[in-house]
Amino acid sequence: MKIHKYDTVIVGAGGAGMRAAIESTKRSRTAVLTKLYPTRSHTGAAQGGMAAALANVEEDNWEWHTFDTVKGGDYLVDQDAAEILAKEAIDSVLDLEKMGLPFNRTPDGTIDQRRFGGHSRNHGEAPVRRSCYAADRTGHMILQTLYQNCVKEGVEFFNEFYVLDQLITEVDGVKKSAGVVAYELATGEIHVFQAKSVIYASGGNGKFFKVTSNAHTLTGDGQAAVYRRGLPLEDMEFFQFHPTGIWRMGILLTEGARGEGGILRNKDGERFMEKYAPVMKDLASRDVVSRSIYTEIREGRGCGPEGDHVYLDLTHLPPEQLDAKLPDITEFARTYLGIEPYTDPIPIQPTAHYAMGGIPTNVQGEVLADNTTVVPGLYAAGEVACVSVHGANRLGTNSLLDINVFGKRAGIAAAEYAHTTDFVELPEDPESFVVGQIERLRSSTGTERVSEIRRELQETMDANVMVFRTEQTIKTAVEKIAELRERYLNVSVQDKGKRFNTDLLEAIELGNLLDLAEVMAVSALARKESRGGHYREDYPNRDDVNFMRHTMAYREVGDDGSESIRLDYKPVVQTRYQPMERKY
Amino acid sequence: MATPVMDKADATGSPEPGFGDSPYITATFRIRRFNPEVSAEATWEDFQIEIDPKERVLDALHKIKWELDGTLTFRRSCAHGICGSDAMRINGKNRLACKTLIKDLNPEKPITVEAIKGLTVLKDLIVDMEPFFQAYRDVMPFLITKETNEPTRERLQSAEDRERFDDTTKCILCAACTSSCPVFWNDGQYFGPAAIVNAHRFIFDSRDEAGEQRLEVLNDRDGVWRCRTTFNCTDACPRGIEVTKAIAEVKRALITRRF
Numbered sequence: 001m002k003i004h005k006y007d008t009v010i011v012g013a014g015g016a017g018m019r020a021a022i023e024s025t026k027r028s029r030t031a032v033l034t035k036l037y038p039t040r041s042h043t044g045a046a047q048g049g050m051a052a053a054l055a056n057v058e059e060d061n062w063e064w065h066t067f068d069t070v071k072g073g074d075y076l077v078d079q080d081a082a083e084i085l086a087k088e089a090i091d092s093v094l095d096l097e098k099m100g101l102p103f104n105r106t107p108d109g110t111i112d113q114r115r116f117g118g119h120s121r122n123h124g125e126a127p128v129r130r131s132c133y134a135a136d137r138t139g140h141m142i143l144q145t146l147y148q149n150c151v152k153e154g155v156e157f158f159n160e161f162y163v164l165d166q167l168i169t170e171v172d173g174v175k176k177s178a179g180v181v182a183y184e185l186a187t188g189e190i191h192v193f194q195a196k197s198v199i200y201a202s203g204g205n206g207k208f209f210k211v212t213s214n215a216h217t218l219t220g221d222g223q224a225a226v227y228r229r230g231l232p233l234e235d236m237e238f239f240q241f242h243p244t245g246i247w248r249m250g251i252l253l254t255e256g257a258r259g260e261g262g263i264l265r266n267k268d269g270e271r272f273m274e275k276y277a278p279v280m281k282d283l284a285s286r287d288v289v290s291r292s293i294y295t296e297i298r299e300g301r302g303c304g305p306e307g308d309h310v311y312l313d314l315t316h317l318p319p320e321q322l323d324a325k326l327p328d329i330t331e332f333a334r335t336y337l338g339i340e341p342y343t344d345p346i347p348i349q350p351t352a353h354y355a356m357g358g359i360p361t362n363v364q365g366e367v368l369a370d371n372t373t374v375v376p377g378l379y380a381a382g383e384v385a386c387v388s389v390h391g392a393n394r395l396g397t398n399s400l401l402d403i404n405v406f407g408k409r410a411g412i413a414a415a416e417y418a419h420t421t422d423f424v425e426l427p428e429d430p431e432s433f434v435v436g437q438i439e440r441l442r443s444s445t446g447t448e449r450v451s452e453i454r455r456e457l458q459e460t461m462d463a464n465v466m467v468f469r470t471e472q473t474i475k476t477a478v479e480k481i482a483e484l485r486e487r488y489l490n491v492s493v494q495d496k497g498k499r500f501n502t503d504l505l506e507a508i509e510l511g512n513l514l515d516l517a518e519v520m521a522v523s524a525l526a527r528k529e530s531r532g533g534h535y536r537e538d539y540p541n542r543d544d545v546n547f548m549r550h551t552m553a554y555r556e557v558g559d560d561g562s563e564s565i566r567l568d569y570k571p572v573v574q575t576r577y578q579p580m581e582r583k584y
Numbered sequence: 585m586a587t588p589v590m591d592k593a594d595a596t597g598s599p600e601p602g603f604g605d606s607p608y609i610t611a612t613f614r615i616r617r618f619n620p621e622v623s624a625e626a627t628w629e630d631f632q633i634e635i636d637p638k639e640r641v642l643d644a645l646h647k648i649k650w651e652l653d654g655t656l657t658f659r660r661s662c663a664h665g666i667c668g669s670d671a672m673r674i675n676g677k678n679r680l681a682c683k684t685l686i687k688d689l690n691p692e693k694p695i696t697v698e699a700i701k702g703l704t705v706l707k708d709l710i711v712d713m714e715p716f717f718q719a720y721r722d723v724m725p726f727l728i729t730k731e732t733n734e735p736t737r738e739r740l741q742s743a744e745d746r747e748r749f750d751d752t753t754k755c756i757l758c759a760a761c762t763s764s765c766p767v768f769w770n771d772g773q774y775f776g777p778a779a780i781v782n783a784h785r786f787i788f789d790s791r792d793e794a795g796e797q798r799l800e801v802l803n804d805r806d807g808v809w810r811c812r813t814t815f816n817c818t819d820a821c822p823r824g825i826e827v828t829k830a831i832a833e834v835k836r837a838l839i840t841r842r843f
Contacts, residue, residue: 216662
């Protein structure tokens with residue numbers, strides 16, 4: 001075991017982690033621990049753009065953006081946080097441009113902007129051009145630009161280091177972050193990083209679904225690490241299903257395709273979104289569009305022999321426009337489906353895309369131990385966190401914005417905190433949990449296979465807690481997850497070695513997914529209403545009286561070692577906007 | 585050599601029946617294995633699997649790892665050609681495993697899969713990427729401006745100026761190009777095509793003011809002049825970047841000092 005000491009440790013090197021690192025490296029001795037190489041993270045898969053009311057091409061302002069974000073999140077958004085997001089969006093985009101990001105340009109040479117779902121002029125009057133973009137590769141450009149600037153700033157990376165545990169020490173009755181424990185993939189060695197500040201920026205947990213746009217590596221490692229240490233997870237029942245994933249594969253096809261004029265059609269060729277969202281049509285918010293697609297499919301108007309998908313039609317758009325604005329997604333259709341989007345519509349279905357919930361933080365990125373108390377020295381930003389700027393449903397282009405605004409804020413806050421404090425003493429035998437976990441898996445002779453349990457988990461999640469949910473389906477999922485957690489105790493790995501043991505890491509990742517799937521299902525079961533991405537067929541209406549509040553899920557361990565989930569609730573911060581019925 | 589064969593009854597999970605009408609086929613994957621914890625020698629190992637030929641090579645590798653041999657080791661993440669983790673040599677050609685469909689590989693014959701060349705193999709399909717990223721860092725891959733007074737708003741750039749370097753912004757640092765380059769294989773000192781592509785991305789960006797510095801780096805004896813214009817890099821690039829053309833533009837800029 002090796003012990004390292006840094007002022008600030010950042011877990012994850014995607015957009016939020018690297019944006020934080022650029023700030024914290026200037027201010028404090030910083031290490032970035034990442035389970036992948038920095039440019040491999042899933043920020044790079046984001047396509048359509050980053051929202052900011054620059055008003056480069058038409059009238060716009062941050063207040064409209066705030067409203068759209070609050071409405072898009074079905075009023076579960078903390079409105080103070082949404083206002084910060086929308087205001088600081090403008091400087092965030094300009095920061096990236098100054099760092100070198102190659103945005104598409106208007107004829108005047110300013111940053112070009114395009115339409116995106118849920119973003120509107122003057123509180124819902126009509127779609128507005130607010131998304132700043134670089135073709136359909138905006139996430140790629142953000143990731144590359146941030147990495148380039150990390151190279152410039154000399155950010156210190158520990159590549160292929162998996163953080164498996166959060167260290168917490170109680171000082172005078174206050175739980176403080178003491179550091180993290182990481183596993184080095186190349187050698188199998190354990191590393192303890194003692195740090196004054198720790199920032200989690202480790203991304204989402206979509207891999208518990210089968211049809212998902214998420215990378216294989218999005219397994220909620222950060223959420224699981226803090227949850228196991230008794231810290232809460234917020235709003236985990238809210239998961240976004242992006243309307244346009246490639247049929248059966250789940251690969252994302254950007255909403256920018258509809259922003260450029262693409263149309264969703266059922267088997268009769270009907271533009272069905274006109275029925276569900278007369279004003280915004282195909283550009284209604286994602287939860288609305290995904291439910292509409294499944295309604296079409298359920299009512300027998302789906303396409304294909306099994307009627308299990310609909311079409312994204314781009315055939316009426318000029319090929320030059322597709323080449324210039326949507327080059328990557330049209331190539332995906334050619335590569336993976338053998339379809340020519342100039343002439344043929346693309347089969348799509350909703351795909352599990354984004355976790356609105358996560359580790360609760362305040363607007364400085366400080367992690368909360370309960371509804372109000374912060375954990376000194378612990379921060380989170382990006383998809384791993386829940387500020388909450390996305391509420392019950394995130395607007396497209398607000399995630400690339402989130403990672404930049406709150407990545408920067410967390411990086412500054414964490415580094416500044418590190419200057420004001422001493423190192424917190426490490427707990428006794430800080431590596432013991434991780435060593436035990438690894439040795440148990442490596443030496444297990446159990447008969448269960450990781451891939452089999454993961455497949456069953458993904459199937460039950462797709463079948464029971466996707467776009468439509470009922471008490472019965474969620475209970476089915478809860479029972480299945482409990483069974484799988486029991487069987488997980490009996491898994492073994494074939495690779496017993498120390499060198500690049502990805503077999504072992506997949507087993508650990510599965511454990512994280514099982515923990516988080518259980519939190520999600522239990523949170524969803526208790527929320528007896530429909531709001532944003534959480535739709536209960538048995539409770540189809542929003543219930544502001546009983547449920548306009550955030551879910552806070554805690555892991556409880558009984559005296560006999562038994563585990564359970566305790567749910568609590570946190571009020572929503574409301575400033576300017578009273579809840580209204582949500583129409584698009 | 586032993587060939588683990590998967591029983592059809594075991595073939596659960598992917599692939600999906602009904603994805604198109606294509607039936608499963610039996611394909612043999614001949615994979616270059618190396619694990620110094622086990623043996624100092626690398627060996628070829630065959631795996632036979634039942635799979636839908638419309639699936640990706642990455643799906644086949646997962647199937648082997650998840651159902652036949654958990655010790656098979658490779659890098660991957662996004663699975664659709666964006667993250668750059670899974671460049672490997674497939675039937676003798678550098679490709680991303682997640683962007684290569686089995687049906688396009690003549691699956692009647694064994695499909696060979698091995699690590700990319702020119703970088704030290706650490707285990708199975710995993711290589712040491714550090715020399716590759718060092719060359720990248722050496723070309724100063726970030727925007728450099730000399731202005732002391734930053735503009736309040738964005739810098740202006742015409743659509744034409746933006747288009748000038750568009751092709752080289754697509755790089756995902758997968759190393760497929762660099763590890764396909766015979767000069768790089770023979771001489772580990774050469775920067776390699778990926779580093780030059782990333783220098784090009786800034787040299788031809790109208791906002792950048794350090795083109796001369798970057799050209800001097802590439803004018804080094806291990807720089808751009810080592811390129812023998814074999815076009816392997818252009819063939820290998822999974823993003824369709826015209827790598828050889830970008831290198832030629834850098835060479836021309838070195839001669840004319842105009843860019």
